[in-house]
Amino acid sequence: MKRIYLILLAFIVILPLCAQQEYRTPVKPVKNVILMIPDGTSTSVLAISRWYQIYNDLGGDKLNLDPYLCGLVKTYQSNAPVPDSAPAMSAYTTGVPAQAGNIAIYPQANPDEDILEVDTLRAFQPLATVMEAAKTDKKKALGLVVTVDFCHATPAACVSHHYNRAEYKYLAPQIAYQDMDVVFGGGASAVTNEIRQYLKGNETDYYRNNIKAFRNYNGEKKLWALFSDGYLPYDLDRDNEKVPSLAEMTEKALMRLSKNENGFFLMVEGSQVDAAAHATDPIGIITEFLAFDKAVGAAINFARKDGETAVVIMPDHGNSGFNFPSRKLLQYTHKGLKHTFENVSKYKKTAKGLEQILLKTKPDSIKPVFKQYTDIDLTDEELDLLLSSKNYKTADYTQVGNTVNMISSIAHIMTSHTYFDFISGNHTGEDVFLAAYHPQGDLPYGLNTNTEINRYLCDLIGLHRPLSAITDELYAKHTDVFKGKDYEIEILLKDRPILLVKKGNKELSIPAFSSVAFLNGEPFKLGSVTVYIDKNNTFYLHRNVVDKL
Secondary structure (H helix, E strand, C coil): CHHHHHHHHHHHHHHHHHHCCCCCCCCCCCCEEEEEEECCCCCHHHHHHHHHHHHCCCCCCCCCCHHHEEEEEECCECCECCCCHHHHHHHHHHCCCCCCCCECECCCCCCCCCCCCCCHHHCCCECCCHHHHHHHCCCCEEEEEEEEECCCHHHHHHHCCECCCCCHHHHHHHHHHCCCCEEEEECHHHCCHHHHHHHHHCCEEEEECCHHHHHHCCCCCEEEEECCCCCCCCHHHCCCCCCCCHHHHHHHHHHHHCCCCCCEEEEEEECHHHHHHHCCCHHHHHHHHHHHHHHHHHHHHHHHHHCCEEEEECCCCEECCCECCCCCCCCHHHCCHHHHHCCHHHCCCCHHHHHHHHCCCCHHHHHHHHHHHHCCCCCHHHHHHHHHCECCCCCCHHHHHHCCEHHHHHHHHHHHCCCCECCCCCEECCCEEEEEECCCCCCCCEEEEHHHHHHHHHHHCCCCCCHHHHHHHHCEEHHHHCCCCEEEEECCCCCCCEEEEEECCEEEEEECCCCEEEECCEEEECCCCCEEECCCCEEEECHHHHHHC
């Protein structure tokens, strides 16, 4: 009898652990997780930035992340080995690689290109993320800290869902209705009146372009602080009296999130390493990465003192093939740091920052102004290139380095006076670096796939059921949830359809991209956001909402 009891006890203990597909080795769960993404950072950026730091005496001969490097990540999407940021980050957060543009949803099949098996019946299904699981299953606080729009691809893939990363009007409200504890960065133009009103009613302080209030904040309310309508300025171009550094935002986020007794999950993105790489801007890449590395230092310091925090650091993909030396550097084995890093170290602005100055400069003053910020004496040919450049903002920021515009022309000139080189202004398919800290040393060594990283993150928060089960609960099809009920989709406003369900004298009204629904006109929380996909005219929502009828 005793033996049967022990077997049953072992079964009860082991079953929950087996429910979640575990990482390759045992991982002890921690109270807090900090996930750090230097977007679009090729591994070569580490060496270049480290040498730049050494040459300019900016903080020793090591990066903050150097002691924690432990492997590489194979990053890809469902139909391509070179990924877009949206599916690349979605693979980390959901465990499912998807297609370009996809934000935490299951991909459509693409038989001619798919490198993974794709189930055609699951296309467009929103997929629960590890951050959503941290909130629903572990009651952890959530935070996003970025230097681009808060609803840009990487942060959006943490807590929102859609097939098109550009649809901020669908992504921004989802992030707001997820009741985030901290959101810092840019993208104030995506904050609608509806979002502002929801934040106000949800005990959330919202600061827009108010660095004084941000720095003085020491409360316990949820906090949003946005410092630009769109992207924040590059760190090299940043006015510290108006815009905080990524490290400062990280420290403030940790201060606020650590007040939650159940712990937190924070995502910090060094967002604009990627933007600078698309623009083939060497000083932009270097200084953005070093700004990110300072944030890494802040996170690691917190984790080591706290003793209950893990930190995972990795890019979502590489970008541009940025490297040194170029073929111009002859006898490279005889050239020291002064020869290779002196010129780039004189650049006081990024290409974008210098563009904003040159646009206000008369043609006959461009040469001295360019000299002031780069120490470059422009040739007549280089001046003609600048004057003939089409100054426009490309619709696709990823193509800045591949089009003839003022920023790309400046970046081309700046690069030509260094010994750096670029393959292109596009993403690259290389493995990316992996660094991690765990208080008990349970690290993801060696080469990991992006989906293995997802399993590691799930184990870090001690998740006892698979993300697929959480998906089934949070994002069930309305046709399944309300099977046999009287329902219809009402589209009064194109961007915000409403699902109406009736039973007797009860009527449910469920707006898309919100976590608030209405029963006979009275609001109530659903427990997750509702996602509407127009491609299949389907609402995906919390399975238990039917219990209201």
